[in-house]
Amino acid sequence: MSRTHPAAAAVFLRDSERAAWHDEALWFVRQKRDTATALPEWEALRDAGAALKAHAMGRLAELLETFETHATAAGVVVHWARDAAEHNAVVLDILRSAGATRVAKSKSMLTEECGLNPVLEASGIEVVDTDLGERIVQLAHEPPSHIVLPAIHWKKEEIGALFHRTMGTPAGESSPEALAAAARDHLRDALLHADAAITGANALVAETGGVVVCTNEGNADLGMHSAPLHIVCVGIEKIIATLDDLAVLLRILARSATGQPITAYTTHVAAPRPGARMHVVLVDNGRSARLADPEMRSALHCIRCGACLNSCPIYRRSGGHSYGYVIPGPIGAILAPAVDLKAHHDLAFASTLCGSCGDVCPVRIDIPAQLLAWRGRAAAAGALPAGYAALIRRFGAILADRRRFDRAGRWARQALRLIPSALLTGRWNPWTRASRTLPVVPRESFREWARREGRLK
């Protein structure tokens, strides 16, 4: 995905009807969030969410060790991985040692981030993503476009055609009930006969050594409680200190994500069931580096609810694939540049800094502030196009000085009036290329008028 965000957005918007449909679909989810979060204590919950996350980050090493102690005592094997490659190697090793060749995986953005599936498949291990949305994009060989609603960009007719090709559903069948029923049967088989279940974790609770997994389908549970082996893949930032913190998290997560008061299934599992094995892989992959960056640290508080995506007018109109990073939307735009500033600096500019994302974030991450900070870092690192950077510097010089500004303004107004508009509205001009008209240029500036009226010395 080497296209920049503006180019990808342009392509997405070319099908204006589809773009409008996508925008309405996500806006609908945002509105459900608004209704579900209309609790008198909602802002206090956001305060608590922000506090419990900052608290956990302040004690991260200690909490992870506490978690490890409890989990190990309960029979869970805890692994650590410095980066994505190590995570993949650890998981592969666990599976190989168990002779596992069929894996049922429930939703985990962490495994997407690490690119786990291709690694397992290359080793002859079959991986079935059992979250319905994830299965749709898996069958279509594409990444998810949303962190909670992976196939939000798919229309039901398209899903029907996909299922007809891959599952043998009747041609032309597009009713959600029929398609979901077909998927249930198709996925149930994978879930019941898997050698191993891989899940993510919405939280790790240090106090109990528990892993918390939230789903609506129950697929994570069917997998983990049926398979002889359960592997949890989780980022180190997911740890929280206590069950009281878990209560706050469970009150804010689903409300922000889908507008439900809580997901249908919230599993708290701290030990393998008798006769089965459970492993937890704790993954760093850049998180501790981010922790060391005070300006950007709070992005680690993210609980992966997706509310910022749903609330973002840009995300809604450009789609998750336009971001070119495993996690799209506003949160993705502040995570990706840390991975590769040169490749992803465009994401910091894929925003009007309208502030909607920050206002819906249940843990009060100041996303707009981090977007702006990334712009500063991109400019300072010379990542911006040279011509554009030089233009901005020139503007800076002109706009800093009254005389220079007045002179330049006079010149610009003259030019805009004298130069034929045909020359000004060429493809080179981003203002008019997107079918905007040029502003009507006033005869004189405000200050020229004021001077003429004797209002200015």
Add this chain to the structure above:
Amino acid sequence: MNARDTVLSSIRSAAVPPSPAAEQVSHAGGTVDLLEHFFRMLTAVGGRGLVRRANESIVDLVTSLAEDEQGGVVVVPGRVAVAENGAVYVDASDLVARADIVRAEHLVLVVPAAALVPTMHEAVRLMPRGSACGWFLSGPSKTADIEQSLVVGAQGARTLHVIFDAG
């Protein structure tokens, strides 16, 4: 250094300043009719709830529910019900097999009538200490992954009943 030591040392050298724990969130939950609120939320998430009357037996209630439904009915004890979201906490120690929670087509949760709390803040404190596994279950399994259309009955139960037992 192994991965564990590297990660922990990397975290420690980030020198994140300590930050106070979250303050308790106060809520109006205690002043509403909890049972009414619970039933309303349970219905909203696709579940059904009832209270066992003095002259009814759980067995009779479950049998009559089972008659309406095709497929297996599994009856499971719930430890606590949560009014704000229609959820019931079930601990694995009260089940024969953990997988029963999702294998059953129809799930019936029986909760002591007194074990109804306003919010998750109260509910988590009633989770058994040292629990190996447990769930907050809120309504039957569902998905909205196909054009945001809600379809009830994904990989878990198609129906979920909660019976409050005053006995």
Add this chain to the structure above:
Amino acid sequence: MRVALAVPCYVDLLRPQVARATLLLLERLGCEVSLEFAAPCCGQPMHNAGDFDAARAAASNWAASAQRFDVVVMPSGSCTHHVRHHLPGLVAGATATHAAQVTFELCEFLAGPLGSAKLAGRFPHRVAMHLGCHAQRGLRLGGSSELHQPPSGPMHALLGGLEGLTLVPLDRPDECCGFGGSFAIGEPDLSVAMGRDRLTDYTAHRAEVLVSSDPSCLLHLEAIASRSAPTLRTMHIAELLEEATR
């Protein structure tokens, strides 16, 4: 009351009517308005583009100009937001802090320091209101839907007080118009799509007039409206209030 009028750079260049209307309005309300605020720009365009160094010179100059005034009024939510929230971070020292403390957006000034939350006036038209994101979520001058707040604030109150004015309901009362400064140039397709959607919202609710407290939002929406909504009259809040109170 003595106030300085700080004219945003692009208002001086492209929409001087906004500054004229602000001046007339403030004088009509009894203010002594100084036009001697020398600095042309608060630095926002360069800051928004990520070049904080390039922004610093303009910002520093701006802060210096604000030194001698107790109240500075700007007919722009985005500029006021930049001065209040970013100037002290860009420019060290007391001048920047002072500038941040004494600068007000126009509606905020009218409702607050001037104590004229409602003006006697008449504007018998169907009006769509676009507060602008920096005024709304930046300066908190209007309740936002994300925070479950009813739509109310200084601009709502000022419009609500005018005789005959109907504030039209909108499907998305506080969605961004898509200007965003460098965004308008860097992401032109999205910028226009967002603007078009706002205009569709206004025209679907039969608005005759679009009013905004941010001239940059206005310039952006006007550039699209000329084709998408040619009969929609676009005004800055200063222009509307000035006309309504004549």
